[in-house]
Amino acid sequence: MGGDQELERYRHEVREWTVGELRQVLDGLPGGMRLRIDVPSAPRSNGVQEADRELVLGGVFVDDADHLARNELVLQADFSSDWYMRPRAES
Numbered sequence: 093m094g095g096d097q098e099l100e101r102y103r104h105e106v107r108e109w110t111v112g113e114l115r116q117v118l119d120g121l122p123g124g125m126r127l128r129i130d131v132p133s134a135p136r137s138n139g140v141q142e143a144d145r146e147l148v149l150g151g152v153f154v155d156d157a158d159h160l161a162r163n164e165l166v167l168q169a170d171f172s173s174d175w176y177m178r179p180r181a182e183s
Contacts, residue, residue: 098180104135106170109149117152118165126164135171146172 131147150170154163 099177100180101175101177103173104171104176105173106136106148106150108172109152114149114152121154121165127167128164129167129169131169132171135176136168148172 136150147169148171149167151168153166153168
């Protein structure tokens with residue numbers, strides 16, 4: 093990112109999962125299923141990463157795509173709801 097690029101402030105909102113919601117998703121899945129945690133380098137709304145931000149559970153899905161050797165449960169982390177900075181979109 094160039095030093096002359098303008099930044100804008102924006103609100104990143106994420107719906108955080110509860111333990112109860114996660115338990116419902118896990119119900120019925122085999123105990124030996126692989127688990128993967130997908131950690132973003134910036135808020136999933138494409139904002140600029142700020143250091144020392146809290147990560148939260150923002151999504152869960154079972155990935156059974158053809159390219160995988162076997163099914164796996166994917167937990168999607170996201171940055172917490174807060175104000176962030178990102179490059180201003182060019183008009």
